[in-house]
Amino acid sequence: xxxxxxxxxxxxxxxxxxxxxxxxxxxxxxxxxxxxxxxxxxxxxxxxxxxxxxxxxxxxxxxxxxxxxxxxxxxxxxxxxxxxxxxxxxxxxxxxxxxxxxxxxxxxxxxxxxxxxxxxxxxxxxxxxxxxxxxxxxxxxxxxxxxxxxxxxxxxxxxxxxxxxxxxxxxxxxxxxxxxxxxxxxxxxxxxxxxxxxxxxxxxxxxxxxxxxxxx
Amino acid sequence: xxxxxxxxxxxxxxxxxxxxxxxxxxxxxxxxxxxxxxxxxxxxxxxxxxxxxxxxxxxxxxxxxxxxxxxxxxxxxxxxxxxxxxxxxxxxxxxxxxxxxxxxxxxxxxxxxxxxxxxxxxxxxxxxxxxxxxxxxxxxxxxxxxxxxxxxxxxxxxxxxxxxxxxxxxxxxxxxxxxxxxxxxxxxxxxxxxxxxxxxxxxxxxxxxxxxxxxx
DNA sequence: CTCATATGAATGAACG
DNA sequence: CGTTCATTCATATGAG
Numbered sequence: 001x002x003x004x005x006x007x008x009x010x011x012x013x014x015x016x017x018x019x020x021x022x023x024x025x026x027x028x029x030x031x032x033x034x035x036x037x038x039x040x041x042x043x044x045x046x047x048x049x050x051x052x053x054x055x056x057x058x059x060x061x062x063x064x065x066x067x068x069x070x071x072x073x074x075x076x077x078x079x080x081x082x083x084x085x086x087x088x089x090x091x092x093x094x095x096x097x098x099x100x101x102x103x104x105x106x107x108x109x110x111x112x113x114x115x116x117x118x119x120x121x122x123x124x125x126x127x128x129x130x131x132x133x134x135x136x137x138x139x140x141x142x143x144x145x146x147x148x149x150x151x152x153x154x155x156x157x158x159x160x161x162x163x164x165x166x167x168x169x170x171x172x173x174x175x176x177x178x179x180x181x182x183x184x185x186x187x188x189x190x191x192x193x194x195x196x197x198x199x200x201x202x203x204x205x206x207x208x209x210x211x212x213x214x215x216x
Numbered sequence: 217x218x219x220x221x222x223x224x225x226x227x228x229x230x231x232x233x234x235x236x237x238x239x240x241x242x243x244x245x246x247x248x249x250x251x252x253x254x255x256x257x258x259x260x261x262x263x264x265x266x267x268x269x270x271x272x273x274x275x276x277x278x279x280x281x282x283x284x285x286x287x288x289x290x291x292x293x294x295x296x297x298x299x300x301x302x303x304x305x306x307x308x309x310x311x312x313x314x315x316x317x318x319x320x321x322x323x324x325x326x327x328x329x330x331x332x333x334x335x336x337x338x339x340x341x342x343x344x345x346x347x348x349x350x351x352x353x354x355x356x357x358x359x360x361x362x363x364x365x366x367x368x369x370x371x372x373x374x375x376x377x378x379x380x381x382x383x384x385x386x387x388x389x390x391x392x393x394x395x396x397x398x399x400x401x402x403x404x405x406x407x408x409x410x411x412x413x414x415x416x417x418x419x420x421x422x423x424x425x426x427x428x429x430x431x432x
Numbered sequence: 433c434t435c436a437t438a439t440g441a442a443t444g445a446a447c448g
Numbered sequence: 449c450g451t452t453c454a455t456t457c458a459t460a461t462g463a464g
Contacts, residue, residue, distance in 0.1 A: 012234040021230050024240070031247035035254075079440050079459065102451095126441055133454065134439080295444050295455065342445060349450065350443085 080123045085116040090124070094131050101128040296339045301332040306340070310347055317344040 016024070082090060093109060101109075101124070110121045232240070298306060309325060317325075317340070326337045 013231050014234070014237055015229050015231050017229050028240075028244060028247070031244065031251060034251050035247055081440080081460080123440080127439095129452080129454095130439065130441085132452095137454090297444080297456090339444080343443095345449075346443065346445085353450085 080119065082113075082119070082123075082127070083117040086113045086119060089113060089116070090127055090131075094128065101125065296335065298329075298335070298339075298343065299333040302329045302335060305329060305332070306343055306347075310344065315348060317341065 089112065090109075106121050106124050106128075110119060110124050113119045113124065305328065306325070322337050322340050322344075326335060326340050329335045329340065
């Protein structure tokens with residue numbers, strides 16, 4: 001924080017008309033959207049960001065097209081970790097059999113847990129997904145063939161994709177040509193913390209810019 | 217975008233403290249900078265576009281010197297995984313707005329992608345379905361006309377030296393307490409590209425965002 | 433430092 | 449189409 005001078009009660013204030021406010025809102029929204037999409041696109045194009053992962057390990061970072069300043073914005077991928085309290089609550093809820101983490105429920109739980117630490121709906125959602133999945137897997141190898149080899153071969157499983165799916169669709173944009181390769185696709189080794197952001201919803205609910213580092 | 221935050225009440229003017237103003241300015245500047253850099257980087261990369269040929273492999277393959285040329289060998293994997301090339305193409309198509317995967321299109325895309333690795337129409341179909349569904353959900357949780365906390369604490373937002381003009385590459389996120397998070401999202405259904413989105417370049421000296429407009 | 437395990441997150445596929 | 453399941457990826461953490 002810079003100057004502690006600017007307090008809530010300070011009289012140093014500006015006044016904006018609704019019109020100005022609206023313009024501002026739009027500008028911000030526009031930028032936010034652009035950034036979001038660019039980041040999303042980048043993420044996708046960079047695939048599982050494994051392409052050239054040797055960059056950070058081998059440090060052969062000789063990529064000439066890295067714009068200065070943003071080169072190292074990557075590595076800002078910290079994964080959420082539930083606090084003991086949150087975990088306790090989550091476990092309790094899970095145990096209560098509310099095996100239906102519907103969106104509504106997720107929201108409730110999230111706001112509940114927010115009081116005990118940073119967390120997002122996605123986190124909660126993932127947690128339940130994983131919890132269930134792994135809870136289930138633990139019980140798999142204990143049902144049935146106890147004397148035989150439980151080693152099931154799942155090799156040629158990829159033949160089941162011959163699913164008769166009804167592609168209900170009408171033709172609308174038949175124009176699909178080579179223009180795709182000159183489309184606005186952003187790629188770089190830049191990597192933001194993902195389209196998800198949170199924590200700082202200023203008065204305009206912007207994404208968490210801080211995620212982009214102090215570079216700005 | 218969070219409606220409530222910006223449009224609560226309905227008076228003719230809003231008041232912002234200097235601090236809020238400053239935060240806002242920084243946020244905008246940051247977004248503008250990010251967008252510019254991303255676009256620039258994209259241009260650079262798109263120009264030489266020759267990276268990637270096929271990497272992306274499981275943890276088992278410890279021999280990344282694969283140059284299969286046209287056939288990206290991915291060991292017998294049960295579930296299809298798009299190769300970087302395929303992904304890029306898919307993303308490009310997706311972003312081109314033809315958000316309606318018609319059967320005709322699916323076929324075209326499939327045959328196009330077949331040249332870059334094994335793939336089926338079902339794969340393509342599923343991919344688009346998932347892509348859309350997930351892209352959508354990510355923007356959902358923020359569209360509520362309900363009021364928001366007007367007292368939005370913008371304080372500890374980002375006490376970084378927001379420098380919109382210089383890319384001082386410092387460390388990334390020193391303000392990392394115990395567990396970073398990452399989730400909710402920027403959210404804003406506002407569509408840009410239309411004339412009124414970039415109307416006033418006044419008070420914050422924003423760059424001309426219109427140049428990004430039609431790109432999406 | 434390397435390997436092993438736990439777990440958050442990503443995503444293809446399936447279900448209703 | 450929206451939601452859910454199942455599998456996989458990647459990283460944080462601890463042991464050897």
